[in-house]
Amino acid sequence: xxxxxxxxxxxxxxxxxxxxxxxxxxxxxxxxxxxxxxxxxxxxxxxxxxxxxxxxxxxxxxxxxxxxxxxxxxxxxxxxxxxxxxxxxxxxxxxxxxxxxxxxxxxxxxxxxxxxxxxxxxxxxxxxxxxxxxxxxxxxxxxxxxxxxxxxxxxxxxxxxxxxxxxxxxxxxxxxxxxxxxxxxxxxxxxxxxxxxxxxxxxxxxxxxxxxxxxxxxxxxxxxxxxxxxxxxxxxxxxxxxxxxxxxxxxxxxxxxxxxxxxxxxxxxxxxxxxxxxxxxxxxxxxxxxxxxxxxxxxxxxxxxxxxxxxxxxxxxxxxxxxxxxxxxxxxxxxxxxxxxxxxxxxxxxxxxxxxxxxxxxxxxxxxxxxxxxxxxxxxxxxxxxxxxxxxxxxxxxxxxxxxxxxxxxxxxxxxxxxxxxxxxxxxxxxxxxxxxxxxxxxxxxxxxxxxxxxxxxxxxxxxxxxxxxxxxxxxxxxxx
Ligand code: NAP
Numbered sequence: 001x002x003x004x005x006x007x008x009x010x011x012x013x014x015x016x017x018x019x020x021x022x023x024x025x026x027x028x029x030x031x032x033x034x035x036x037x038x039x040x041x042x043x044x045x046x047x048x049x050x051x052x053x054x055x056x057x058x059x060x061x062x063x064x065x066x067x068x069x070x071x072x073x074x075x076x077x078x079x080x081x082x083x084x085x086x087x088x089x090x091x092x093x094x095x096x097x098x099x100x101x102x103x104x105x106x107x108x109x110x111x112x113x114x115x116x117x118x119x120x121x122x123x124x125x126x127x128x129x130x131x132x133x134x135x136x137x138x139x140x141x142x143x144x145x146x147x148x149x150x151x152x153x154x155x156x157x158x159x160x161x162x163x164x165x166x167x168x169x170x171x172x173x174x175x176x177x178x179x180x181x182x183x184x185x186x187x188x189x190x191x192x193x194x195x196x197x198x199x200x201x202x203x204x205x206x207x208x209x210x211x212x213x214x215x216x217x218x219x220x221x222x223x224x225x226x227x228x229x230x231x232x233x234x235x236x237x238x239x240x241x242x243x244x245x246x247x248x249x250x251x252x253x254x255x256x257x258x259x260x261x262x263x264x265x266x267x268x269x270x271x272x273x274x275x276x277x278x279x280x281x282x283x284x285x286x287x288x289x290x291x292x293x294x295x296x297x298x299x300x301x302x303x304x305x306x307x308x309x310x311x312x313x314x315x316x317x318x319x320x321x322x323x324x325x326x327x328x329x330x331x332x333x334x335x336x337x338x339x340x341x342x343x344x345x346x347x348x349x350x351x352x353x354x355x356x357x358x359x360x361x362x363x364x365x366x367x368x369x370x371x372x373x374x375x376x377x378x379x380x381x382x383x384x385x386x387x388x389x390x391x392x393x394x395x396x397x398x399x400x401x402x403x404x405x406x407x408x409x410x411x412x413x414x415x416x417x418x419x420x421x422x423x424x425x426x427x428x429x430x431x432x433x434x435x436x437x438x439x440x441x442x443x444x445x446x447x448x449x450x451x452x453x454x455x456x457x458x459x460x461x462x463x464x465x466x467x468x469x470x471x472x473x474x475x476x477x478x479x480x481x
Pocket of ligand 1: 282
């Protein structure tokens, strides 16, 4: 009945909630050989989550065993594997299966789904758990092909390659680079960070949970729930920092500036690390050790633009070549294409990538007019700058499961969101986004080349939760094939 793409946080959550709703006829297709999605891919040194662990987990599967306030990647990956095992999902997952495309047959009311090896699967509903950050972006730098050293992307870390004693060039300084730079700087001979734009950084204030803490969490499940609710409400307030010129945004700016001043005493380096755009326009970075790593004697921050890569160095536009044994790309992901490069054909053979040419749009980030029974998880305009994505994913999964259950109840073949409803929703969404700092003057992975914000949700998660809690069936057309 249901085909789910991806066994990451979204895909697993969807599988679990389908089972809970008594819908057991589904399969999850996963191109890798394990569950975890982003937490399987991003195994770089220092990888972890900057959202507190007790919130960055499923609400229905609290974990008293988190070792720290902010969990490292291996622990999150283990947690997701535990969820898959506990809810018996492994038998429902087809590993090593990549989906190439899908076509909706309106007469039969079925999605015909093609794997990359040409196999065809049919399902009534198609759920994408591919999310926003799964295709690494490696810039096409002039001369890169001539580089004779090693190079890899942060989400494809080469664990066989030891960086100890090497001269490492890091390109990019976003949330991923900020986590691995402090780790590699401990053993590399030299780390050169090529920074195109500075980022606002605030402290993480991480701490280890003691055995006594964990015992308390085990004994008092309500305490874990209360802690989760407390963290969620504290983070929820932070949305105010993303409203242009707000008091909260000025407060965050002061906090980040004070942190930079406290950690970096060299005025030249400090100037390089001071962003020239309002806080929140790009993701606010959260770290206890990034600035501390940048002031190490073996680390250099280079803010001149890269001109080219040579056989053994990275050269900047001022003509200086910095020799490198390895280049690590912390250059992020292809984020605005969403389901690309899959070919998704809806009613009348309409292609999703053509419809999304001017920027992806969906209704509540989940359904798209003309693409019946297609449900997107962590789809367009559902990313956050201030709270846990898992919260958003649970809202979307709850919504999609109710839609699938309603189809059964009505003996309908498909449902399709009304175009006027979707268009009206997106007009209001973009108007609300215009009041946020995401539309201020900076480039970020939240926007298309033309500046349309297609990745972020425009408000509080409370508002999103309220809108997705119960689908309004008047927003949909129900059709019997
Ligand atoms: P990112 O935030 O998109 O950062 C990419 C970096 O590469 C930026 O510094 C960018 O510079 C630079 N860059 C891109 N193309 C370049 C080029 N051609 N030349 C020079 N520099 C270039 O990517 P990311 O660090 O992988 O993070 C992506 C997202 O993943 C995060 O925003 C976050 O949502 C998620 N993430 C979350 C966590 C967590 O703890 N929860 C951790 C890691 C990642 P510009 O800024 O100038 O564009």
